[in-house]
Amino acid sequence: MRLVRFGEKGKEKPGLEKYGRIVDLKKQFQDIPDIGREFFEQGWVDKLRDCKDAGETMDVRLGPPITNPSKIICLGKNYAEHAKEGGMSVPSAPLLFCKTPNTVNGPTDPVLMPAHSGQVDWEVELAVVIGKKGKRISRKNALDHVAGLMILNDVSGREAQFGDKQWFRGKSFDTFAPMGPALVTLDEVEDINNIKLEALVNGEVMQQGNTSDLIFDIPTIIEYISQDITLEAGDVISTGTPSGVGIFRDPPIVLNAGDTVICRIKGIGELENVFVAE
Numbered sequence: 001m002r003l004v005r006f007g008e009k010g011k012e013k014p015g016l017e018k019y020g021r022i023v024d025l026k027k028q029f030q031d032i033p034d035i036g037r038e039f040f041e042q043g044w045v046d047k048l049r050d051c052k053d054a055g056e057t058m059d060v061r062l063g064p065p066i067t068n069p070s071k072i073i074c075l076g077k078n079y080a081e082h083a084k085e086g087g088m089s090v091p092s093a094p095l096l097f098c099k100t101p102n103t104v105n106g107p108t109d110p111v112l113m114p115a116h117s118g119q120v121d122w123e124v125e126l127a128v129v130i131g132k133k134g135k136r137i138s139r140k141n142a143l144d145h146v147a148g149l150m151i152l153n154d155v156s157g158r159e160a161q162f163g164d165k166q167w168f169r170g171k172s173f174d175t176f177a178p179m180g181p182a183l184v185t186l187d188e189v190e191d192i193n194n195i196k197l198e199a200l201v202n203g204e205v206m207q208q209g210n211t212s213d214l215i216f217d218i219p220t221i222i223e224y225i226s227q228d229i230t231l232e233a234g235d236v237i238s239t240g241t242p243s244g245v246g247i248f249r250d251p252p253i254v255l256n257a258g259d260t261v262i263c264r265i266k267g268i269g270e271l272e273n274v275f276v277a278e
């Protein structure tokens with residue numbers, strides 16, 4: 001299944017995307033909550049599996065496929081080539097940081113360039129959405145806790161990230177996490193350890209990677225995080241970016257107002273966001 005949220009910003013409705021058509025789930029199920037913690041806790045992913053509605057053709061904005069995650073946990077340096085391009089060693093355990101919920105942004109919405117901090121960069125990533133709460137989840141059971149996958153652009157303000165000596169501000173500027181275009185359930189994915197991802201800036205390919213090169217795979221990441229942090233339904237885990245970000249290029253490339261970044265993952269779709277001065 002491909003779960004989407006569609007409609008005007010702030011008024012999105014839950015939907016199912018089927019071959020380019022959208023099923024308006026509110027029409028069928030009046031009590032369905034928006035796609036977030038409650039939605040997963042009430043078992044809507046399973047309830048919707050039998051939905052036979054073919055949907056309708058709609059010319060409509062897609063929003064981020066989930067609302068109000070309690071956490072967006074990100075992995076740093078989780079592809080060896082990316083660690084290497086930054087002159088960094090490969091971590092011996094997953095390196096975690098957070099993006100705050102004000103970063104949540106839609107798959108085609110503008111990304112706001114911060115007015116007071118520069119060197120804005122792109123990072124295409126495969127993100128996991130948790131569907132079932134858990135603590136001390138074993139590697140073996142980890143995928144039972146996953147609702148699905150989506151793309152996340154871990155937009156990064158490098159001036160703040162490196163200048164501040166820690167990553168909070170540079171990773172959490174408003175709109176810095178475009179996500180979507182759909183939340184794709186695992187049954188639609190052939191092999192989570194072999195998913196191609198790429199990023200293009202103004203049409204030029206900048207990143208190309210494959211989840212087969214993840215240093216820590218998804219079950220390992222979930223086991224590690226949940227040792228002492230409860231994962232709630234609706235939480236997002238972004239698994240890290242492959243090599244080819246702008247800042248470590250020679251010469252470095254940073255985004256300017258008017259640039260378009262496309263993040264594409266096979267089987268999931270693409271994000272296309274224009275960067276705009278606020």
Ligand code: MG
Nearest residue numbers: 123154240241
């Ligand atoms: Mg990242």
